[in-house]
Amino acid sequence: MRPVVWVPREIHADAVADLETWADVRRGWGVGAATEDVVAPVAEGVLLRTARLDAPQLKRMPRLRVVARHGVGTDTVDTAYARERGIRVTTTPEANVLSVAEHAVALLMAVRRGIGAAATGTASRDDLIGGELSGSTLGLIGFGRIARRVARIGQGGFGMRVLAHDPGLSDDEVRAGGAQPLPLDVLLSEADAVSVHVPLVPTTRGLLGAEQFRRMPSHAIVINTSRGGVVDEYALAEALDAGEVGGAGLDVSEIEPMPDDHPLRGRANVVVTPHIGGQTREAMRRVAMEAAAALRSELAS
Numbered sequence: 001m002r003p004v005v006w007v008p009r010e011i012h013a014d015a016v017a018d019l020e021t022w023a024d025v026r027r028g029w030g031v032g033a034a035t036e037d038v039v040a041p042v043a044e045g046v047l048l049r050t051a052r053l054d055a056p057q058l059k060r061m062p063r064l065r066v067v068a069r070h071g072v073g074t075d076t077v078d079t080a081y082a083r084e085r086g087i088r089v090t091t092t093p094e095a096n097v098l099s100v101a102e103h104a105v106a107l108l109m110a111v112r113r114g115i116g117a118a119a120t121g122t123a124s125r126d127d128l129i130g131g132e133l134s135g136s137t138l139g140l141i142g143f144g145r146i147a148r149r150v151a152r153i154g155q156g157g158f159g160m161r162v163l164a165h166d167p168g169l170s171d172d173e174v175r176a177g178g179a180q181p182l183p184l185d186v187l188l189s190e191a192d193a194v195s196v197h198v199p200l201v202p203t204t205r206g207l208l209g210a211e212q213f214r215r216m217p218s219h220a221i222v223i224n225t226s227r228g229g230v231v232d233e234y235a236l237a238e239a240l241d242a243g244e245v246g247g248a249g250l251d252v253s254e255i256e257p258m259p260d261d262h263p264l265r266g267r268a269n270v271v272v273t274p275h276i277g278g279q280t281r282e283a284m285r286r287v288a289m290e291a292a293a294a295l296r297s298e299l300a301s
């Protein structure tokens, strides 16, 4: 019998086709969409986009053997409970690196040049005097795959000086990735823009808050393409009000989509995008194919 694989949200069609060659695929969208009630008891695999899968949901899935994350973050999955149950949680660590890195740079350029405000069509040309990225200093918090790619673009494209802080890496490892290693406080005080590239775990929740914003130069820009909880959004709004930081580009927020009445909405110096860093045709295909391959290697006999 083919294992039942549940795909609750739409993914790249090539990956669905691949899954259908060996699994009984129950899709959560379109005609004949499976409902959770019907699929949960029989699913052996789930291909999960960003959505919560906590212990209560996992408990409803007694046959589950693999959660294949579509992407790299596992913060929405109760991994401790999954481990207890022997459920494997896989990710696609390489597949959306290029797209997320490019999006971080796009946000940085958009904020630095006031493109968000300009694109509304109501801002006056005289008020839209931006700054150059060329020769400026970029501070990267977390120096994994995505941050390294951002470093390469910043250095190669704009001749930026790149600083990085990553407590999980030695100074030599950071240097080998093309950045100058620095303690967080020093990085914050020297960077014209700070871009966050860490997973959301207890030690990174609220990593950038009131104290960190106060250390930054008043023109500095905060970029977040990782997870909303890493940046304290209310402290960021207050820091922007107080002129302690110059702007922000945010692809992620604590609540997604970011509510319309959120204090970071409607600001000329803040560009908000709805978690689209990994959403390019290229990355969506790579991510879905890799997640499907992870399911296959665990479930196909």
Ligand SMILES: O=C(O)[C@H](O)COP(=O)(O)O
Pocket: 048, 049, 050, 069, 070, 071, 072, 073, 074, 096, 278
């Ligand atoms: O975790 C990730 O890599 C991204 O946030 C993308 O996740 P999604 O494609 O599952 O929404």
